[in-house]
Amino acid sequence: MRRFTLVALTTAAVPTLATGATGCGFDSSTLQFSGTRLEQAKCLLQPDENDHQAPARGASLPAPLESLMTREFTLDTEKFRSYLHAHGISENDIGGPLDQPVSHSLANGHPAARYFVIHDTSLNVCTQTGKFSGSDSPSASSNLKQRWQDSEEAHLFITRDGKSIRPQGRDFSVPWRATKLEHVVGQRARGIFLHVENVQLRAVDLRPGESPLNGKGDCRNDRIAQTPGFTDAQYDRLALAYLDASSRARQWLVPAYHVAIDRGIADGHDDPRNFDLARWGRAVCEKLVALGEKCE
Ligand SMILES: [Zn+2]
Known part of the structure; x- marks a missing residue:
């Protein structure tokens, strides 16, 4: 989703990217944000400033995220595979086979994927806010597989009823870009x-007397996000996708919001809106405990 209030990053300013022009200081030579993994996660999980979920800067991350950023990776792949089998979930449904590595960059040293980026689809219904009430139904058009299966965006889509879809057959092994950064x-x-894109509807936010359409005939904005932003079924599936990606990377990937990655870049996006990090943390914890890992 496009934002309308960002300060433009001019062409001349682009080289400063390496020294921290973006909100969390991405270094384009090392391909990492600044700080420890925990410091990076704290910065990269800062939502849009219009979001009611925004924690205080520097606040602790909810369990188990703070612990995962500082502890050794010990999750047993075979236990995870058995868990998925017992629950009738295919590895392909949550990001791809556990015995295949995640994507790598073509840069020197071919570094592997480090960041697990959470998006919302910002599906704009403009003034048709009545669509919000039926949006969790498996039969809603926004929850149908065919709505997302040909998308050029992302590695995975998660619908509001908890289905997950591989767009164009991609999984976490395919190098793919989906942010301005x-x-x-x-x-x-x-x-x-x-x-990972999570289905969420948006609507237009209008001032009194303002038309919902702009001069080009498009909806003026998509600033109103659904509340709650996501369903339990989405948090659950997103937790499994995070475990799949981290298992394949053999480290707990740094979770990040799209909005934080693009912060400071012109026309950056604002998603995910209304993401409940504590609720997602509980879904991750539930899986960890089931797999014999600590949740702390
Ligand atoms: Zn996004």
């Missing part, structure tokens, strides 16, 4: 970020 940095950034 990755396009500003260029091809070297391809493969460092894994992208």
